[in-house]
Amino acid sequence: MxxxxxxxxxxxxxxxxxxxxxxxxxxxxxxxxxxxxxxxxxxxxxxxxxxxxxxxxxxxxxxxxxxxxxxxxxxxxxxxxxxxxxxxxxxxxxxxxxxxxxxxxxxxxxxxxxxxxxxxxxxxxxxxxxxxxxxxxxxxxxxxxxxxxxxxxxxxxxxxxxxxxxxxxxxxxxxxxxxxxxxxxxxxxxxxxxxxxxxxxxxxxxxxxxxxxxxxxxxxxxxxxxxxxxxxxxxxxxxxxxxxxxxxxxxxxxxxxxxxGTLDLRLARQAENARAVAEALHDHPAVRGLRWPGWESDPAHAVAARQMRRFGGVLGFELPDADAVRRFLERSRLVGAATSFGGLHTTADRRARWGDPVPEGFLRLSVGCEDTADLVADIRAALDGISWP
The missing domain is CATH 3.40.640.10 (Type I PLP-dependent aspartate aminotransferase-like (Major domain))
Known part of the structure; x- marks a missing residue:
């Protein structure tokens, strides 16, 4: 075939x-x-x-x-x-x-x-x-x-x-x-x-x-x-x-x-949530290096837009350090600390702990299928008080 x-x-x-x-x-x-x-x-x-x-x-x-x-x-x-x-x-x-x-x-x-x-x-x-x-x-x-x-x-x-x-x-x-x-x-x-x-x-x-x-x-x-x-x-x-x-x-x-059977539905909600979260993280004082191929200002967007039909629910960004990641995850009620991605639940993984060559505060955020407003509000609240030196 x-x-x-x-x-x-x-x-x-x-x-x-x-x-x-x-x-x-x-x-x-x-x-x-x-x-x-x-x-x-x-x-x-x-x-x-x-x-x-x-x-x-x-x-x-x-x-x-x-x-x-x-x-x-x-x-x-x-x-x-x-x-x-x-x-x-x-x-x-x-x-x-x-x-x-x-x-x-x-x-x-x-x-x-x-x-x-x-x-x-x-x-x-x-x-x-x-x-x-x-x-x-x-x-x-x-x-x-x-x-x-x-x-x-x-x-x-x-x-x-x-x-x-x-x-x-x-x-x-x-x-x-x-x-x-x-x-x-x-x-x-x-x-x-x-x-x-x-x-x-x-x-x-x-x-x-x-x-x-x-x-x-x-x-x-x-x-x-x-x-x-x-x-x-x-x-x-x-x-x-x-x-x-x-x-x-x-x-x-x-x-x-x-x-x-629910892949289409799940991806649609995750992409909707990913865009909303990207908008919330953009210019946030705690966040640097935001990456999501669906974001128009992302360095990869032009190529991604030519070959991708959807942009998915995975984002990457950096917080000041590992302690900032810990505080963010402890304060969030909806974002769980877990490796892997693509599930119903929103999770975050500090990839440096596994040996990836990334900064200590780098997070891979897998956006789940929660209500968009709830997820954005929770992430904003969890980031309050975190900023770069």
């Missing part, structure tokens, strides 16, 4: 001539569902079995034979995400499992990998310690992307918007340049989600995401996925998943599928 090929919503051929006009909300609610069968459940539950009936004669042909190799609930979520991403999806038990499996499948000793120097720190750490014989080159998301960055590269990984700094790069342009140099391009789309950005349509070869974040959206699931345009690569990823045992649990997969 090519990036531009449309899959009928819910896999139902009856809808093939209709779904081109359907919006994100409809596609999220119906993605991954099958045609209605009278007497069958409207919403299928998780398939928990590890064993399946085999043909007595051993002639084969069964869709599923053993729980490590396949599961109907995996396939339902893969179909749903694949419809939204525009490719062939393979799900994994976490975002890190997804990206490390991709790297193991694509890279061999002597190959060169390009990583974002300001992206998720665990990916850089894993590449340095586990990718034996692979040369790793790092480049900042915002560039400059000089020609030598792509020299000899087999794979270029982009993360846009980056985590935690929220810088943005031009996917279409970098994919063109990387492909011309002989490299594949993978985009970590965790922050944007398939509704916010469709990297395959912009020329990327692979999309990766931690579905622990906004896609599942309820802070109760660890999950990840890889979506690709190439059928052979999808098969290779599934084979690697089966052999390594890096498989998702069917119940967690079902929770993610259930959460996906």
């Amino acid at each position: 090519s990036a531009g090929e449309r899959v009928p919503v819910g896999g139902n051929p009856e809808f093939a001539d209709l779904d081109h006009a359907w919006g994100d909300g409809t596609r999220c609610v119906h993605a991954g569902q099958h045609a209605a069968v009278p007497g069958e459940p409207l919403v299928a539950g998780p398939v928990l079995s590890t064993q399946y009936h085999l043909s007595p004669g051993g002639e084969g042909g069964e869709t599923d034979v053993y729980g490590r190799a396949g599961n109907p609930t995996w396939r339902a979520l893969e179909q749903a995400i694949g419809e939204l991403d525009g490719g062939r999806c393979v799900v994994f038990p976490s975002g890190m499992a997804a990206i490390t499996t991709l790297l193991r499948v694509l890279l061999r000793p002597g190959d060169r990998l390009v990583l974002p120097s300001d992206g998720y720190f665990a990916v850089r750490e894993w590449a340095r310690t586990e990718l034996s014989g692979v040369s790793v080159r790092e480049a900042p998301t915002a560039g400059p992307w000089t020609e030598d960055v792509f020299d000899g590269a087999v794979l270029v990984l982009l993360e846009t918007p980056s985590n935690p700094g929220l810088d943005v790069c031009d996917i279409r342009e970098l994919a063109r340049r990387a492909n011309a140099a002989g490299a594949m391009v993978a985009v970590d789309n965790t922050t944007a989600t398939p509704l916010g950005q469709r990297p395959l349509e912009l020329g990327a070869d692979v999309v990766i995401a931690s579905d622990t974040k906004a896609l599942s959206g309820h802070s109760d699931v660890l999950l990840g996925h890889v979506t690709v345009r190439d059928a052979d690569l999808a098969d290779a990823l599934r084979r690697a998943r089966t052999l390594s045992g890096a498989i998702p649990g069917p119940f967690e997969t079902w929770l993610a599928l259930r959460g996906l």
